[in-house]
Amino acid sequence: MQLGQYPAPRHTLAHLSDTHLLTGGRRQYGEVDPEPGLLQALDRLAGLPTPPQAIVLTGDLADLGEPAAYARLRELVEPVAAGFGAQIVWVMGNHDERSAFSSAFFGEASSAPQDRVYDVDGLRIVSLDTSVPGWHHGEVDDDQLAWLRDVLATPAAHGTVLAMHHPPVPLPLDDATVTIELDAQDRLADVLAGSDVRTILAGHMHYSSYSTFVGIPVSVASASCYTIALATPGKFYSAVDGHQAIAAVHLYDEDAGGVPGAPVVHSVLPLADAPEVTSYPVAVAEELAALSRDERRQLLSRKGAAARAERREFRAAHR
Numbered sequence: 620m621q622l623g624q625y626p627a628p629r630h631t632l633a634h635l636s637d638t639h640l641l642t643g644g645r646r647q648y649g650e651v652d653p654e655p656g657l658l659q660a661l662d663r664l665a666g667l668p669t670p671p672q673a674i675v676l677t678g679d680l681a682d683l684g685e686p687a688a689y690a691r692l693r694e695l696v697e698p699v700a701a702g703f704g705a706q707i708v709w710v711m712g713n714h715d716e717r718s719a720f721s722s723a724f725f726g727e728a729s730s731a732p733q734d735r736v737y738d739v740d741g742l743r744i745v746s747l748d749t750s751v752p753g754w755h756h757g758e759v760d761d762d763q764l765a766w767l768r769d770v771l772a773t774p775a776a777h778g779t780v781l782a783m784h785h786p787p788v789p790l791p792l793d794d795a796t797v798t799i800e801l802d803a804q805d806r807l808a809d810v811l812a813g814s815d816v817r818t819i820l821a822g823h824m825h826y827s828s829y830s831t832f833v834g835i836p837v838s839v840a841s842a843s844c845y846t847i848a849l850a851t852p853g854k855f856y857s858a859v860d861g862h863q864a865i866a867a868v869h870l871y872d873e874d875a876g877g878v879p880g881a882p883v884v885h886s887v888l889p890l891a892d893a894p895e896v897t898s899y900p901v902a903v904a905e906e907l908a909a910l911s912r913d914e915r916r917q918l919l920s921r922k923g924a925a926a927r928a929e930r931r932e933f934r935a936a937h938r
């Protein structure tokens with residue numbers, strides 16, 4: 620169904636981050652149970668008009684790297700992914716532990732960086748491990764950079780998405796995080812420049828943010844557990860149990876809608892419900908699709924008192 624000038628996206632991804640699961644009923648900072656936020660996130664995916672082809676979780680999956688927390692994460696995420704027919708892309712974060720992570724998700728305990736390549740119907744997703752054992756800041760070592768350069772040497776059919784935990788972005792509102800940011804970002808930039816990487820997905824910061832890195836769009840997903848309240852007067856750092864969100868990623872074909880380039884759209888999906896002020900049921904989309912483009916414009920775009928009255932009648936007829 621195409622209501623606007625763009626056709627449907629070629630690929631749809633769900634981007635979750637920083638689930639920070641704990642075991643034994645423990646809570647983050649003694650306050651936040653991380654599991655309900657993850658369950659809300661998974662429930663929110665059911666509302667996507669196009670089911671995701673992959674669910675990408677960009678690190679800090681288990682707050683203490685506990686095997687039981689990883690097992691619980693699989694128990695919650697895998698049935699949802701299977702229902703969509705979606706692949707799962709697990710990404711290491713600074714709170715994760717490589718041995719337990721690799722054992723839980725890949726069946727082999729390893730202390731090596733957890734870098735992997737996924738093919739999602741012609742879209743390549745590269746999971747890059749930016750964790751540093753024993754530390755919270757991020758790095759990518761020489762061997763990883765050489766591996767990544769080799770992977771990217773051959774372009775993928777629909778390009779590449781790079782998924783990592785520590786985002787390669789400036790932090791203008793977050794001096795509290797700069798100590799544990801990704802180090803030596805210039806070295807990663809040298810590998811990515813001119814490659815087929817269409818977007819970078821990251822986490823770590825516990826709030827949504829956007830940037831570019833050597834011309835590549837970067838999307839940082841908020842956390843499903845607690846978040847950071849930026850620009851809070853009198854606070855250097857403020858963690859709150861609110862504002863949790865995930866993201867949807869839509870990747871379009873080259874020249875979609877007759878516009879040069881291949882658009883990538885990142886959309887924030889807040890997890891908390893809010894008071895509804897107006898709505899239309901899903902069935903309205905099919906009714907609108909049956910109208911001509913001009914008829915839709917007449918109904919939905921025209922200004923004036925008569926047009927407003929017509930739209931009120933339309934809403935009333937579809938409650």
